[in-house]
Amino acid sequence: MNEPKKLPDQTDEWQRLKAYTTARIALGRTGISIPLRESLQFKLAHAHAKDAVYSGLAISGLQDALQDLNVPICPVHSRAENRDIYLQRPDLGRLLCDESAQLLQNLNAPPADVCLIIADGLSASAVNTYAPPVVNMLVETARQAGYTLAPIVLVEQGRVAISDVIGHLLGSRLAIILIGERPGLSSFDSMGAYLTYAPQPGLTDERRNCLSNIRDQGLPPALAVSKLMWLIDSAFRLQLTGIALKDTDGSEADRLPIG
Structure with a gap:
């Protein structure tokens, strides 16, 4: 008796990769289109991303979550008066409004090693979720390492470069801003961290180091706190941040050739 022919293996190799990523791969198809389920999930992901962009910084919630740190917390606002202006005028999100600048000056805070800044960016919902655990762990670890801390600043309608202005006003040696990243269709809740040594107005992004995609x-x-502490230690040792400081994931940092 002839044995029946074996059908070719129809296993989609992309299905194995779905276990390692939330990216939109191996969606399947129905005729020439993607299945209805995947189409609806795409629309849901788009809605989550849009909601993230228009989400607001939970000032009172963040203050409550950080109150045990015994660090002054100062809410401020950029020159972008509302969300629509913020999205249309990125330059205004990089500057403090006059009232907020005066407020920081009136704090008369002593110069400190590290200034921690929390800003909404393009996903306040990400910051509301992940800034509290990161800041709580980071403050404790930084204190154990002997670093002094400036007041924690909460910024509404803020961009990354506003950390230069804030760090300079507070006289801090290093500014760290935690900020909501631009949401994607598979990651609407991602937070970034930017470090700038010797912050002052007018610096550009090549003077910063960035940790991206901080989320579960x-x-x-x-792990983000561990990497941040390594970058902080390296920044003070080399007295710089940016393209001249390589993130070697905990191994000895080298200065890149300049010029």
């Missing part, structure tokens, strides 16, 4: 499905908060 990306760079978990505990």
Whole structure:
């Protein structure tokens, strides 16, 4: 008796990769289109991303979550008066409004090693979720390492470069801003961290180091704090941040050739 022919293996190799990523891969198809389920999930992801862009910074919630740190917390606002202006005028999100600048000056805070800044960016919902665990762990670890801390600043309608203005006003040696990143269709809750040594107005992004995708499905908060502490130690040792400071994931940092 002839044995029946074996059908070719129809296993989609992309299905294996879905276990390692939330990216939109191996969606399948129905005729020449993607299945209805995937189409609806795409629309839901788009809605989540849009909601993230228009989400607001939970000032009172963040203050409550950080109150045990015994660090002064100062809410401020950029020159972008509302969300629509913020999205249309990125330059205004990089500057403090006059009232907020005066408020920071009136704090008369002593110069400190590190200034921590929390800003809404393009996903306040990400910051509301991940800034509290990161800041709580980071403050404790930084204190154990002997670093002094400036008041924690909460910024509404803020962009990354506003950390230069704030760090300079507070006289801090290093500014760290935690900010909501531009949401994607598979990551609407991602937070970034930017470090700038010797912050002052007018600096450009090549003077900063960045940790991206801080969230449970990306760079978990505990690991993010470990990487941030390594960058902080390296920044003070080399007295710089940016393209001249390589993130070697905990191994000895080298200065890149300049010029």
